[in-house]
Amino acid sequence: MVKAEASQVFGDLRTGRPRAFSRAISWVENGAPQASALLEQVYAQAxxxxxxxxxxxxxxxxxxxxxxxxxxxxxxxxxxxxxxxxxxxxxxxxxxxxxxxxxxxxxxxxxxxxxxxxxxxxxxxxxxxxxxxxxxxxxxxxxxxxxxxxxxxxxxxxxxxxxxxxxxxxxxxxxxxxxxxxxxxxxxxxxxxxxxxxxxxxxxxxxxxxxxxxxxxxxxxxxxGANALPDxxxxxxxxxxxxxxxxxxxxxxxxxxxxxxxxxxxxxxxLAELNRLHDLRRMQSYFMEVVQQRLQARIASLALADRLEAELAGGQGDPLAAARLLADAVLENQATR
Amino acid sequence: MVKAEASQVFGDLRTGRPRAFSRAISWVENGAPQASALLEQVYAQAxxxxxxxxxxxxxxxxxxxxxxxxxxxxxxxxxxxxxxxxxxxxxxxxxxxxxxxxxxxxxxxxxxxxxxxxxxxxxxxxxxxxxxxxxxxxxxxxxxxxxxxxxxxxxxxxxxxxxxxxxxxxxxxxxxxxxxxxxxxxxxxxxxxxxxxxxxxxxxxxxxxxxxxxxxxxxxxxxxGANALPDxxxxxxxxxxxxxxxxxxxxxxxxxxxxxxxxxxxxxxxLAELNRLHDLRRMQSYFMEVVQQRLQARIASLALADRLEAELAGGQGDPLAAARLLADAVLENQATR
The missing domain is CATH 3.40.50.300 (P-loop containing nucleotide triphosphate hydrolases)
Structure with missing residues (x-):
């Protein structure tokens, strides 16, 4: 659903429809669910x-x-x-x-x-x-x-x-x-x-x-490192x-x-060098976005997360230690795709 | 080494030495390697x-x-x-x-x-x-x-x-x-x-x-949600x-x-409610810090990461698709602690 909508807007975008452009901008601005699917097409082709x-x-x-x-x-x-x-x-x-x-x-x-x-x-x-x-x-x-x-x-x-x-x-x-x-x-x-x-x-x-x-x-x-420009x-x-x-x-x-x-x-x-640098940076940040998304899904299935959050909410426990425990638990699991 | 140094500074901090306080602040400001070890002690005890x-x-x-x-x-x-x-x-x-x-x-x-x-x-x-x-x-x-x-x-x-x-x-x-x-x-x-x-x-x-x-x-x-205060x-x-x-x-x-x-x-x-909220937020952000650290170690051992980065550096490839591939690869691995 989200992907189909993103593909539709991407198609309209490429044919130069201003309303599609405005809509795409709003998605990215607001981090809408459609943004990721749209951006994957944009980065692959634009x-x-x-x-x-x-x-x-x-x-x-x-x-x-x-x-x-x-x-x-x-x-x-x-x-x-x-x-x-x-x-x-x-x-x-x-x-x-x-x-x-x-x-x-x-x-x-x-x-x-x-x-x-x-x-x-x-x-x-x-x-x-x-x-x-x-x-x-x-x-x-x-x-x-x-x-x-x-x-x-x-x-x-x-x-x-x-x-x-x-x-x-x-x-x-x-x-x-x-x-x-x-x-x-x-x-x-x-x-x-x-x-x-x-x-x-x-x-x-x-x-x-x-x-x-x-x-x-x-x-x-x-x-x-100055004067690093070629002759x-x-x-x-x-x-x-x-x-x-x-x-x-x-x-x-x-x-x-x-x-x-x-x-x-x-x-x-x-010019090309800067573009590569931007691509590399974006790869790194998108990697973390995807990882966060996947891990959040795993956390949702862990009883430990509820227990740790309840402890913190009750005024007990230590936020950094809890985070470390949670990271241990989540990264030990086999990925479930 | 880093942990021992952090423990030393934490001890000095507790006994009220101003120089330890200044040093601790600098570590946190600069995201020094000692910062995490120090903060884990700080959050557990302060x-x-x-x-x-x-x-x-x-x-x-x-x-x-x-x-x-x-x-x-x-x-x-x-x-x-x-x-x-x-x-x-x-x-x-x-x-x-x-x-x-x-x-x-x-x-x-x-x-x-x-x-x-x-x-x-x-x-x-x-x-x-x-x-x-x-x-x-x-x-x-x-x-x-x-x-x-x-x-x-x-x-x-x-x-x-x-x-x-x-x-x-x-x-x-x-x-x-x-x-x-x-x-x-x-x-x-x-x-x-x-x-x-x-x-x-x-x-x-x-x-x-x-x-x-x-x-x-x-x-x-x-x-x-206004007037939500108790009678x-x-x-x-x-x-x-x-x-x-x-x-x-x-x-x-x-x-x-x-x-x-x-x-x-x-x-x-x-007062207590705000403190809990801050703890919960910090748990979430520290979770991502720890995860990022661990995954970076995994990435370093993957040939795929080198290949994807080389492709991007060569002006080929798509940064978001590369990030998704990398996330797939890294999260499939069993955690190696």
């Missing part, structure tokens, strides 16, 4: 799209820039999916973000799909969920996926790991304090944009970003571009630069 | 302390208030541990926070231990790590643990679930916008403080908090108190109110 992660502090104008960027990238016929993820407010942020983006977008573009992702992360965590959605978008025929992430810290960095190319959006007048919070992001940024570049202070912002980049490059250079490989120095999202100024150049980064990754063999 | 979660937006003066609060709570001879957790900046935030708190504290108090927690969450996630540290603090003789959490969103709410009592710190003039971001926290707050209460606007802030509380209580009342049980209405951390004004009343909340929880049987 290609790896080019994934651009877009981040930056609030107020930089990301949500105005992203729709411009998406439409420009779609001009050559490419289909684009934009996934807006807010790791810091999983409960309500999603829907709000989506509306905001649609407003900024003004009119719908036939080859650009916008979706705000409202997920609690599910079993594999937020980054895994985003990685799954990227492949779902690819199954639906999108060759480029833009992940707009809002928020800071660990979960954001995890999401950016899903991307091949990371764009950091800044703007003048946001204060050094705010920019400094993004230190971890600075190190993973491949392209930087100073948006609202028609405002005073834009040159200063660009200069301080370049300075921060030089510092972070120097540090990377001193790390063991003749192109080294990428993250450029700092100026954009004005409201007028579209600089957006074409930004597109070109992002595509250039992709080309460099491809020449370096990094 | 009591549940009273855990107070303290949160609030930046600028509310939490970091000035917390040391005052800790010292006041320690006046009757109780030993207090303060764990400062910043979920949004796991890489550098920890140490900075710690220094900040120590500065605000001015002098050391013999019964108050401050530690900023710099963790990436480890295997069980950030909230699990904090829950483990709470029990480590209890093993070291601390009857009250204050968890100061900085940041917003999901990970913060997860950390606050570890607490029995949640204190939300506000201040006048921070703007409705900022307060609104804390909507999820408002619903779990048991006690609210308007800090910097000598500043203009403090009464307005208190009034708007009371209004928000009434709204959230009305909503909770309408939820199914005669005391219902707790989160009070809003005024404090001035710099002068200590209102801190005694805040302490009394927090203790009152604890007493109410105890009369309701909620």
């Amino acid at each position: 290609p790896h799209p080019w994934v651009v992660g877009i981040t930056g502090v609030g107020g930089a104008g990301k949500s105005s820039l992203v729709p411009h960027l998406a439409r420009r990238l779609a001009e050559d016929g490419t289909r684009i999916a934009v996934l807006a993820v807010d790791p810091s407010s999983p409960l309500t942020g999603g829907a709000l973000l989506g509306d905001r983006i649609r407003d900024a977008n003004g009119e719908q573009h036939p080859r650009v799909f916008f979706r705000s992702v409202a997920t609690r992360g599910g079993q594999g965590g937020l980054a895994t969920c985003v990685a799954d959605l990227v492949r779902v978008a690819a199954a639906a025929g999108h060759e480029i996926v833009l992940i707009e992430t809002v928020g800071a810290g660990q979960s954001e960095l995890g999401i950016l790991q899903v991307a091949h190319t990371v764009l950091l959006v800044n703007a003048p007048g946001l204060g050094d304090d705010v920019q400094a919070q993004k230190a971890g992001v600075m190190e993973v940024a491949d392209v930087l944009a100073v948006n609202k570049a028609d405002r005073p202070g834009a040159l200063d912002t660009a200069a301080s970003l370049r300075q921060a980049l030089q510092l972070s490059e120097r540090e990377a250079h001193m790390r063991p 003749g490989a192109v080294h990428w120095h993250p450029p700092v571009l100026a954009t004005v999202a409201l007028t579209g100024q600089g957006v074409q150049e930004l597109c070109d630069t992002l595509r250039e980064h992709r080309a460099v990754l491809e020449r370096q063999g990094r | 009591p549940h302390p009273w855990v107070v979660g303290i949160t609030g937006v930046g600028g509310a003066g939490k970091s000035s208030l917390v040391p005052h609060l800790a010292r006041r709570l320690a006046e009757d001879g109780t030993r207090i541990a303060v764990l400062a957790v910043d979920p949004s900046s796991p890489l550098t935030g920890g140490a900075l926070l710690g220094d900040r708190i120590r500065d605000a504290n001015g002098e050391q108090h013999p019964r108050v231990f401050f530690r900023s927690v710099a963790t990436r969450g480890g295997q069980g996630g950030l909230a699990t790590c904090v829950a483990d540290l709470v029990r480590v603090a209890a093993a070291a003789g601390h009857e009250i643990v204050l968890i100061e959490t900085v940041g917003a969103g999901q990970s913060e709410l997860g950390i606050l679930q570890v607490a029995h009592t949640v204190l939300l710190v506000n201040a006048p003039g921070l703007g409705d916008d900022v307060q609104a971001q804390k909507a999820g926290v408002m619903e779990v707050a048991d006690v609210l403080a308007v800090n910097k209460a000598d500043r203009p606007g403090a009464l307005d802030t208190a009034a708007s908090l009371r209004q928000a509380l009434q709204l959230s209580e009305r909503e909770a009342h309408m939820r199914p 005669g049980a005391v219902h707790w209405h989160p009070p809003v108190l005024a404090t001035v951390a710099l002068t200590g004004q209102g801190v005694q009343e805040l302490c009394d109110t927090l203790r009152e909340h604890r007493a109410v929880l105890e009369r309701q049987g909620r």
Whole structure:
């Protein structure tokens, strides 16, 4: 039943039906029973799209820039999916973000799909969920996926790991304090944009970003394993571009630069390498999902589990010792398939 | 070797050596090999302390208030541990926070231990790590643990679930916008403080908090399962108190109110109930940790795992199908202990 439904949606997805895409996203977001069956088909058949992660502090104008960027990238016929993820407010942020983006977008573009992702992360965590959605978008025929992430810290960095190319959006007048919070992001940024570049202070912002980049490059250079690129490989120095999202100024150049980064990754063999790395990680996390599912079925048939849980509920017993006993019991059993 | 070292540190922890406490915290933070052996002893023997979660937006003066609060709570001879957790900046935030708190504290108090927690969450996630540290603090003789959490969103709410009592710190003039971001926290707050209460606007802030509380209580009342308290049980209405951390004004009343909340929880049987719930959750997560460890050992002995990984690395194969094959193979094997 669940499998048949997943196959149906997968088929509709491949023929480009937007409602199937929306439904598939919801399944993955919510960890619905259909998600696993769908994802097994998606991973078996969907290609790896080019994934651009877009981040930056609030107020930089990301949500105005992203729709411009998406439409420009779609001009050559490419289909684009934009996934807006807010790791810091999983409960309500999603829907709000989506509306905001649609407003900024003004009119719908036939080859650009916008979706705000409202997920609690599910079993594999937020980054895994985003990685799954990227492949779902690819199954639906999108060759480029833009992940707009809002928020800071660990979960954001995890999401950016899903991307091949990371764009950091800044703007003048946001204060050094705010920019400094993004230190971890600075190190993973491949392209930087100073948006609202028609405002005073834009040159200063660009200069301080370049300075921060030089510092972070120097540090990377001193790390063991640096210079590991093969002879003749192109080294990428993250450029700092100026954009004005409201007028579209600089957006074409930004597109070109992002595509250039992709080309460099491809020449370096990094694009394929990153895809393999993502596949390997996903194999490991899915392994644990499957194992957990199977073991839960075994636990349900064990009287020991009930006894241990009852002891804990009664205020007796020791949770870690109980867990170890249960693991002993469950892993000793022969698998019953 | 690892076990002997863990036993040594556990013994030193119980006799109240601060260096053992620091070391134990570092092990748990970093998921060191000694952590599991230590935690098994901690969970088997350490009591549940009273855990107070303290949160609030930046600028509310939490970091000035917390040391005052800790010292006041320690006046009757109780030993207090303060764990400062910043979920949004796991890489550098920890140490900075710690220094900040120590500065605000001015002098050391013999019964108050401050530690900023710099963790990436480890295997069980950030909230699990904090829950483990709470029990480590209890093993070291601390009857009250204050968890100061900085940041917003999901990970913060997860950390606050570890607490029995949640204190939300506000201040006048921070703007409705900022307060609104804390909507999820408002619903779990048991006690609210308007800090910097000598500043203009403090009464307005208190009034708007009371209004928000009434709204959230009305909503909770309408939820199914509300009024589930037994007849005669005391219902707790989160009070809003005024404090001035710099002068200590209102801190005694805040302490009394927090203790009152604890007493109410105890009369309701909620304190024990929450502890059981935490134990049950920890049993489940530790079960998966142990299972993962054991299965990894099995995988290492399987030629299939190497083959599947090589296929993926070569750009062939399907990560989810590979994971399922591997799970089949591993769970069919008889356990080898």
